[in-house]
Amino acid sequence: MLKGIPPIISPDLMKILMEMGHGDEIVLADGNFPAASHAQRLVRCDGHGISELLAAILKFLPIDTYVEHPIGVMAVVPGDPVQPTIWKEYEAIIQDNGETCPIDYIERFEFYERAKKAYAVVATSEKALYANIILKKGVI
Template identity: 75%
Template sequence: MLKGIPPIISPDLMKALMEMGHGDEIVLADGHFPAASHASQLIRCDGHGIPELLDAILKFLPLDSYTDHPIALMAVVPGDPVQPTIWEEYKGIVEDQCEQSIPFEFMDRFAFYERTKKSFAVVATSEKAQYANIILKKGVTL
């Protein structure tokens, strides 16, 4: 065990975060997401939700400051009455960890799936909230 690394960050996840380069993306997938069929590299994080994982990852992962939207979310499908409240939680975590407000991009469901297939890794969680999927684009350390 190493000091200062949150226990939710598994060795496989830490390895992936370290191997990612500028512009690479990692997807944190909720329990509803077809993670295994869309991942080039699948990392399991069963039993955990995305907010606690996002908070831990942002301690290490710099977000891309050279793009307008280093964070992307899956938009609600038109006609679906769900109003995701988890997005506000994400906003608070990002502001706390990054010390600034970062605008989120909202993507159509199928565009999100296609972008996921090109991502560096997909982290499968047990998050129960709908529309909780989030893509993070890695930046450079300043």
């Protein structure tokens, strides 16, 4: 055990966060996301939701300030009546961590393609629909 590291951050996840460089992306995937088939590196975080995980990760991971949209979520598919409420939670968590960047809304299949290129995908048990989020690592 180490001091100050939230228990939700597993050794495997901490290793991934440490390995990532400026501009690398990490996907926090909800329970419906095809994580295993889209990941170059897959980290399991079963039993946890994305909001709790996002809050813990942002304590360590600097967000890229050199791009317009360093944070993105999967946009609602046109015609789908779902109105994701989890995005408001994400905005609050991001602001609580001192970040001011706007969230980008990425079309579903474009999101999948970015996930395939991401440094890692973290598979969670998040039940909220459209809860997937991409974070681009910045510099300290």
